[in-house]
Each structure stands twice: as structure tokens, then as C-alpha cells.
Amino acid sequence: xxxxxxxxxxxxxxxxxxxxxxxxxxxxxxxxxxxxxxxxxxxxxxxxxxxxxxxxxxxxxxxxxxxxxxxxxxxxxxxxxxxxxxxxxxxxxxxxxxxxxxxxxxxxxxxxxxxxxxxxxxxxxxxxxxxxxxxxxxxxxxxxxxxxxxxxxxxxxxxxxxxxxxxxxxxxxxxxxxxxxxxxxxxxxxxxxxxxxxxxxxxxxxxxxxxxxxxxxxxxxxxxxxxxxxxxxxxxxxxxxxxxxxxxxxxxxxxxxxxxxxxxxxxxxxxxxxxxxxxxxxxxxxxxxxxxxxxxxxxxxxxxxxxxxxxxxxxxxxxxxxxxxxxxxxxxxxxxxxxxxxxxxxxxxxxxxxxxxxxxxxxxxxxxxxxxxxxxxxxxxxxxxxxxxxxxxxxxxxxxxxxxxxxxxxxxxxxxxxxxxxxxxxxxxxxxxxxxxxxxxxxxxxxxxxxxxxxxxxxxxxxxxxxxxxxxxxxxxxxxxxxxxxxxxxxxxxxxxxxxxxxxxxxxxxxxxxxxxxxxxxxxxxxxxxxxxxxxxxxxxxxxxxxxxxxxxxxxxxxxxxxxxxxxxxxx
Amino acid sequence: xxxxxxxxxxxxxxxxxxxxxxxxxxxxxxxxxxxxxxxxxxxxxxxxxxxxxxxxxxxxxxxxxxxxxxxxxxxxxxxxxxxxxxxxxxxxxxxxxxxxxxxxxxxxxxxxxxxxxxxxxxxxxxxxxxxxxxxxxxxxxxxxxxxxxxxxxxxxxxxxxxxxxxxxxxxxxxxxxxxxxxxxxxxxxxxxxxxxxxxxxxxxxxxxxxxxxxxxxxxxxxxxxxxxxxxxxxxxxxxxxxxxxxxxxxxxxxxxxxxxxxxxxxxxxxxxxxxxxxxxxxxxxxxxxxxxxxxx
Numbered sequence: 001x002x003x004x005x006x007x008x009x010x011x012x013x014x015x016x017x018x019x020x021x022x023x024x025x026x027x028x029x030x031x032x033x034x035x036x037x038x039x040x041x042x043x044x045x046x047x048x049x050x051x052x053x054x055x056x057x058x059x060x061x062x063x064x065x066x067x068x069x070x071x072x073x074x075x076x077x078x079x080x081x082x083x084x085x086x087x088x089x090x091x092x093x094x095x096x097x098x099x100x101x102x103x104x105x106x107x108x109x110x111x112x113x114x115x116x117x118x119x120x121x122x123x124x125x126x127x128x129x130x131x132x133x134x135x136x137x138x139x140x141x142x143x144x145x146x147x148x149x150x151x152x153x154x155x156x157x158x159x160x161x162x163x164x165x166x167x168x169x170x171x172x173x174x175x176x177x178x179x180x181x182x183x184x185x186x187x188x189x190x191x192x193x194x195x196x197x198x199x200x201x202x203x204x205x206x207x208x209x210x211x212x213x214x215x216x217x218x219x220x221x222x223x224x225x226x227x228x229x230x231x232x233x234x235x236x237x238x239x240x241x242x243x244x245x246x247x248x249x250x251x252x253x254x255x256x257x258x259x260x261x262x263x264x265x266x267x268x269x270x271x272x273x274x275x276x277x278x279x280x281x282x283x284x285x286x287x288x289x290x291x292x293x294x295x296x297x298x299x300x301x302x303x304x305x306x307x308x309x310x311x312x313x314x315x316x317x318x319x320x321x322x323x324x325x326x327x328x329x330x331x332x333x334x335x336x337x338x339x340x341x342x343x344x345x346x347x348x349x350x351x352x353x354x355x356x357x358x359x360x361x362x363x364x365x366x367x368x369x370x371x372x373x374x375x376x377x378x379x380x381x382x383x384x385x386x387x388x389x390x391x392x393x394x395x396x397x398x399x400x401x402x403x404x405x406x407x408x409x410x411x412x413x414x415x416x417x418x419x420x421x422x423x424x425x426x427x428x429x430x431x432x433x434x435x436x437x438x439x440x441x442x443x444x445x446x447x448x449x450x451x452x453x454x455x456x457x458x459x460x461x462x463x464x465x466x467x468x469x470x471x472x473x474x475x476x477x478x479x480x481x482x483x484x485x486x487x488x489x490x491x492x493x494x495x496x497x498x499x500x501x502x503x504x505x506x507x508x509x510x511x512x513x514x515x516x517x518x519x520x521x522x523x524x525x526x527x528x529x530x531x532x533x534x535x536x537x538x539x540x541x542x543x544x545x546x547x548x549x550x551x552x553x554x555x556x557x558x559x560x561x562x563x564x565x566x567x568x569x570x571x572x
Numbered sequence: 573x574x575x576x577x578x579x580x581x582x583x584x585x586x587x588x589x590x591x592x593x594x595x596x597x598x599x600x601x602x603x604x605x606x607x608x609x610x611x612x613x614x615x616x617x618x619x620x621x622x623x624x625x626x627x628x629x630x631x632x633x634x635x636x637x638x639x640x641x642x643x644x645x646x647x648x649x650x651x652x653x654x655x656x657x658x659x660x661x662x663x664x665x666x667x668x669x670x671x672x673x674x675x676x677x678x679x680x681x682x683x684x685x686x687x688x689x690x691x692x693x694x695x696x697x698x699x700x701x702x703x704x705x706x707x708x709x710x711x712x713x714x715x716x717x718x719x720x721x722x723x724x725x726x727x728x729x730x731x732x733x734x735x736x737x738x739x740x741x742x743x744x745x746x747x748x749x750x751x752x753x754x755x756x757x758x759x760x761x762x763x764x765x766x767x768x769x770x771x772x773x774x775x776x777x778x779x780x781x782x783x784x785x786x787x788x789x790x791x792x793x794x795x796x797x798x799x800x801x802x803x804x805x806x807x808x809x810x811x812x813x814x815x816x817x818x819x820x821x822x823x824x825x826x827x828x829x830x831x832x833x834x835x836x837x838x839x840x841x842x843x844x845x846x847x848x849x850x851x852x853x854x855x856x857x858x859x860x861x862x863x864x865x866x867x868x
Contacts, residue, residue, distance in 0.1 A: 248647075426646060454666065513656070514650065
């Protein structure tokens with residue numbers, strides 16, 4: 001192959017600035033890269049169609065194997081055996097690692113994967129490496145994702161016989177904006193312009209399309225409003241959304257998400273089957289990796305079987321004469337993972353509460369994702385929603401990618417003569433965005449679940465007399481203490497007119513456009529003045545290029561409270 | 573409209589061109605739009621367009637109507653469909669929706685805007701309102717038309733004060749203190765249903781206004797027609813409160829949306845047509861009422 005496997009495009013190509021003309025010059029394809037599986041779909045002119053790889057698979061495994069010099073992913077590569085994936089040469093679960101620092105518990109949980117995830121526990125990115133010819137060769141989650149995207153892109157270009165430049169990629173709800181920049185970076189490396197869409201909102205759009213078509217079919221006009229609870233749990237993430245659907249418009253009322261998923265179920269079960277699993281595999285010899293792989297495959301297999309039978313026999317030869325023979329019952333599996341299921345329940349409760357929706361208001365409960373077959377998950381949602389049945393209209397593994405393909409077609413501005421694309425997805429912010437003020441508090445400016453595009457502002461003031469500068473530290477999250485949230489960036493307002501403390505009005509305005517670009521505008525003026533003392537500042541966020549909070553700590557260490565802000569209680 | 577956050581490249585170009593274009597203008601004039609360009613106060617924006625007008629719904633529309641209007645407009649202006657130009661519009665739509673969909677926020681907004689669900693629109697002094705003979709006094713006479721049985725006792729005893737409203741079949745005050753106090757006293761006492769009241773003069777205008785049949789907006793084939801509040805005194809109380817709030821907000825009714833001459837003409841034509849139709853409606857209704865009265 002003459003051309004390099006991926007190209008490094010500039011970051012600006014993926015931003016929304018050059019979108020003022022047509023949003024997408026061509027129909028964007030939808031891609032769902034899950035923690036363990038991935039798929040690609042496109043609008044074929046009348047409906048959404050999933051592409052198949054050369055092995056006739058619509059759902060492909062998300063992994064990249066490093067062999068000799070050329071890495072290859074699960075799209076075109078065929079493993080001779082499942083165990084090959086567990087030999088140390090294959091990197092997978094990259095979605096759980098991208099944009100995370102090594103103090104993150106999710107990264108620590110990934111240390112039991114059969115490749116190298118090394119942490120120094122200081123808040124920097126973890127060291128990830130694959131075993132190539134008995135050498136740990138370093139890579140990054142972005143690189144792995146980019147290799148994967150390139151393979152998907154090549155496959156789609158080959159089959160659709162046109163260049164693919166624009167994609168709609170689904171992401172977990174709980175991703176911070178910093179993580180989104182890492183995903184965008186990977187897409188830029190693959191030469192793709194990307195629009196990111198939270199997974200349950202893609203499912204919601206598919207649901208809106210189905211409801212609209214049904215309404216047209218039954219000749220009911222635009223149909224009445226339907227409230228749907230969408231629960232999407234894959235290998236890496238659990239996301240919940242409440243959407244109000246009517247007339248082909250899917251309006252997201254609330255989102256909730258957490259990095260819990262099938263991987264946690266798997267690890268908990270492995271620990272239950274082999275209580276000293278961590279100590280056995282801590283050294284990461286070649287043999288140990290192979291044994292860990294064997295246990296992993298056997299456990300995964302057992303969990304799948306437990307969705308359809310009440311108990312399963314597990315026999316694994318762990319080598320060294322040790323053998324694991326056990327019967328695992330569904331009750332045991334549910335008991336071992338009760339914490340995970342409890343978290344799922346909490347997410348659903350939180351989402352319903354945030355959406356201000358009662359259980360009686362729900363028209364449908366949509367359960368999708370790789371974990372949607374687990375009986376406990378299904379019963380939990382039926383119990384919670386007091387429904388006898390869950391929504392059956394969509395393939396749980398194809399829902400998110402189909403929704404992404406729909407969004408790609410809608411945003412490309414193509415018209416469908418039958419009105420099948422007369423759709424719109426109105427998104428909401430999954431996390432609150434605000435600044436550090438009032439000491440060390442996080443003051444949200446755009447609250448969670450605000451409809452996008454959104455613009456909000458708050459007025460702050462100085463803490464010292466004649467304070468001429470103020471530090472704006474932007475965070476994203478839900479925690480009350482500023483540093484417990486995700487740091488997005490920081491800048492300084494200068495030239496605040498000299499005045500007693502509490503007098504100058506420092507306006508912080510945040511603007512999110514529909515392509516999810518966040519801009520922070522800030523400026524200071526004295527009350528009554530018609531123009532600001534100095535030009536306003538407009539800063540695109542995030543500005544941080546590393547996912548840790550060190551910069552905030554350093555700023556605090558250097559300036560203390562000298563450039564702090566407090567919120568101004570305005571008398572109107 | 574000056575308020576916008578445009579992509580930085582475009583913005584810097586427009587900034588530069590505007591400052592080149594007017595090099596002699598005083599500095600603050602150039603700077604002012606710059607301020608508004610980044611100022612995004614919800615308070616200032618609120619006065620630009622009324623949320624109801626923005627959504628194209630009437631001020632007393634219900635949540636379902638607002639929802640449908642919002643979705644329809646979003647499908648037209650959402651940046652996913654309309655591109656970056658739809659950003660500002662969508663922001664305002666979102667804000668309007670956020671406020672109007674929550675009953676508490678909507679109430680607050682209504683009172684701050686002076687937008688009333690009952691419109692004090694077609695105030696028409698003369699018809700149906702009493703005039704005063706002699707100096708104003710602190711109390712005035714008022715006939716509760718809902719209770720009046722049309723017995724004509726009051727008109728008989730004080731014909732200069734009371735008159736019969738033939739179309740509505742009830743008495744009303746024509747001239748306050750049109751007869752001497754004794755005659756008025758007799759007529760008040762002669763009313764078999766005690767529907768003649770002494771009211772404060774300040775309350776009179778509102779009570780008389782509410783006693784007029786007001787056109788009620790219809791939805792599709794439902795509603796429409798004319799209505800009078802069942803309890804005029806309770807209605808007057810609520811109405812006076814609304815009026816007070818309206819007065820507090822001096823900006824009420826200020827039209828800030830600029831119109832092109834063509835739009836203005838179209839609007840004038842449309843309102844004339846509506847007036848004509850209204851007139852026809854009233855005329856038909858009057859004919860109908862008179863006709864039935866004559867028949868019976």
C-alpha cells in the first residue's frame with residue numbers, strides 16, 4: 001500500500017467553523033465504535049443499511065492487532081482463533097481508555113486486560129502497549145481508534161464507491177469534552193470530519209423515525225407526543241436518555257451516563273470464579289496473559305449463555321496443572337454484579353427525575369446495546385417502568401449506528417420524497433459547564449440537560465478592592481467542588497476598571513452551537529457603563545491538551561485567591 | 573441584528589470592514605455594537621421579540637400548542653437543517669420554549685411582559701359605558717347584567733339614569749346621577765333581583781368593560797363566540813391586578829421588530845380584512861339576536 005495508513009489532518013478541519021456553507025457536502029455515514037464491537041451504516045436513499053465486511057459481518061469486533069510493522073484492525077483482519085485476540089498483541093476496549101488519566105478507576109480496571117496498561121498514578125495518561133515479537137510496543141488509544149476508523153472508512157469507500165469524509169460517530173453520554181477532543185483527534189488522524197452524537201440520542205432519533213413512519217402508515221397525521229426511556233448498555237458504558245418524540249422530532253429531555261458495562265460484569269464474574277485472579281496475573285508473563293485470556297473467553301461465553309439458561313458449566317484449563325471447573329448459576333451472576341445493576345437503576349431514576357417525567361408518562365422503554373439481553377437488566381427496567389413489555393421495534397445491536405446514519409443523512413440536508421428524513425434530533429447537554437468561583441465552588445453557567453444550541457450568562461464580581469485581573473477556570477461536571485470536575489480550560493480577564501470589591505460586573509457567557517462547539521465569552525465593566533472597559537474575550541473550549549487537573553493546581557499554587565471571582569447577586 | 577456570535581474569522585472581517593467604513597465616527601458608536609455583539613443578556617434579548625410572537629402562538633395557548641409550534645419551527649431553523657444562520661433563532665426558540673413550558677416561569681414572564689391572557693384591546697368608550705352628569709362622585713351605579721332579568725323597573729323609575737340594552741335584554745347605566753337622588757334610590761330598591769350596585773368610581777370602568785361581551789378566540793371548530801365573565805366582580809379584581817402589572821412595565825406593546833414596507837403593507841391589509849370580518853360577524857350576530865327577539 002503506497003499511502004500511509006492514516007494521515008494527520010489539522011484539528012481545525014473537524015471544527016464547525018467551515019460549516020457555514022452546506023453542513024455536509026455529501027451524505028455522512030454513521031459509525032458506532034463500541035468498547036467491544038463496532039459497525040458502520042449509511043442512508044441508501046430509502047432506508048438505513050449496515051455495511052458488511054468481507055466475512056459478511058455487520059457487527060465487527062473492535063480491536064487492533066500489532067504484528068511486525070503493520071497494525072490491523074478487526075474490520076478486515078481475521079483472527080485464526082478467538083484466543084489470538086488475547087495473546088497480548090491485540091488492543092481492545094480502547095473506548096474505556098481514551099482521554100483518561102492513570103488515576104481514573106476505569107483505567108485501573110483495564111489493567112486486567114491481556115495487554116499492557118501501565119499506570120504511575122499521578123494523573124497523566126496511562127502507558128498502553130501491545131506485545132509484538134515478545135516486546136511491549138507502545139501505542140495510544142487515539143492511534144488505535146484511528147487505525148480502526150481508517151479500516152472502516154476504506155471498507156465503506158470500497159463498497160459505496162465514493163470518498164467518505166464526513167461521519168457521525170456515537171459516543172457515551174459520560175464522555176467529558178476533553179475526551180471528545182481525543183475522539184475528534186483520532187478522527188482527524190483518519191482524515192474524517194466528525195459530528196459526535198451521544199449513543200442514546202441516536203437511538204432516540206431512530207425511535208422518532210419509526211414512530212413517524214408508523215403514524216404516516218396508520219394515517220394519524222403527525223401523531224401524538226411519545227415519551228420514551230432509552231437504556232443503552234454496552235461493554236463499556238451505560239447510558240440513559242428520556243426523549244419526547246412528536247412529528248419526527250426527537251427532543252432529549254435528560255441524559256445520564258456512567259462508565260459501567262459488560263466489561264465490569266465480566267471482571268466481577270472472573271474475580272468470583274478465581275478470587276486470586278489479580279495476584280496470579282500481576283506479573284504479565286506471556287503464559288499468564290494466555291491464561292488470563294482463556295479465563296476471559298470462558299467467562300464471557302458463560303455470561304452469554306446465562307441470558308438464556310439458568311446455569312452454566314465452566315471448564316477452563318489454566319495450565320500449570322490448575323483447572324477451573326465450576327457451575328455458575330444466574331443467581332450467582334446477579335449477586336456478584338448487584339452493584340452494577342444498582343448503578344443502572346440509579347441512572348434510570350436520575351434521568352427520569354431530571355426529565356421531570358413520571359413513570360405513567362412513558363410510552364415506551366427501549367433497551368439496546370450488548371447487555372440488553374441480560375434478564376436482570378430487562379426485568380429491572382420493566383419493574384421500574386411498570387411495563388409488561390419493552391419496546392421491540394429495533395435491533396438492539398444496530399440501533400445506535402442506525403440512528404447515527406439517520407442523523408448523518410438529516411444533517412447532510414438531503415430531502416427524501418417520502419418524508420422518511422423529515423426528522424430532527426434536538427440535543428441536550430449531558431453535563432453542566434461552569435467556572436470556579438465563590439472560593440472553590442463549581443458554579444454552573446449552562447446547567448445539565450440544557451437544550452442545544454444553548455447560550456447562558458452569569459455575572460460575577462471581584463473579591464478584592466481594585467482587583468484588575470480575574471482568572472476564569474472552566475469546568476464541566478456535576479460536583480460542587482470545582483476540582484472534582486473535568487477541567488476544560490482557563491484564561492485571564494485583564495483591565496478590570498479599578499473599583500471597590502463587589503462592584504465591577506464580570507459577565508461570563510457560554511455558547512454551545514449545534515455542532516457542540518463551546519465558546520466562553522468574558523468581559524468586565526462597571527455598573528451603568530454601556531461598554532466594557534476592555535474588549536471581550538472569546539475562548540474556544542477545551543483549551544487543555546491533557547486530561548489532568550494539574551494546571552488548575554498550578555494556577556492555584558501560583559496565584560492563590562488573588563484573581564478569584566464571586567457570583568454577583570443581581571437586584572433586578 | 574447585532575447580537576450574534578459568528579465564527580471568529582467572519583467576525584474579525586466584519587469588524588475590520590465596519591471600522592474602515594466609518595473612520596470618522598465617534599469611538600463609542602463603533603464600540604457599542606461590539607459590546608452588543610458579545611453581550612448575550614437574556615433580559616435584553618427578552619424585549620426583542622415576544623416569546624409568543626416568536627413561536628407564533630397566541631398568549632393563551634396551551635402546552636400542546638406551544639410544543640407543536642416549537643417543533644415545527646425547530647424543523648425550519650435548527651442549525652442541523654438551516655446551517656449556522658439558524659443558531660440565533662434556535663437559541664431564542666429554546667429560551668422561549670424553556671420559559672413557556674413551565675407554568676411558574678411562564679407566569680413570571682407574562683407578568684414581566686405585561687402580556688395578558690385577557691387582552692384589554694378593543695376599548696371603545698361610548699358604547700356600553702356610562703357618562704357622568706354633574707361632578708364626579710366617589711360612588712357610581714353599576715348593573716350586574718348577568719343577574720338582570722330585564723324587568724325595566726329601574727328604567728321606569730329613573731329613565732335618565734338607566735336604559736334598556738335591547739340587544740342583550742338587560743338594563744345598564746346610561747348616565748351616572750342622571751336623575752335626582754330620590755328617584756335613583758327608588759329604582760335601586762325596586763329591582764326585584766337586587767342587581768344594581770353602588771361601586772367605587774375607580775372600579776366602574778373595569779366592571780363596565782368586563783360587562784361587554786368580548787369575542788373569545790376559537791380553536792378550529794371549537795370555541796369562538798362571545799363571553800361575559802360569570803362573576804363580574806371577581807373578574808374585575810383579577811383584571812385590575814393584571815392592569816397594575818401592565819402599568820409597571822412601561823415597555824408593553826413596544827414593537828421592536830423592524831418591518832420592511834412590504835411587510836407593513838401586508839400587515840395593514842391583513843388587519844383591515846380581520847376588522848372587516850369581525851364587523852360582519854358582529855353585524856350578523858346583532859341581526860340574529862334582534863331577529864330572535866322580534867320573533868319571540
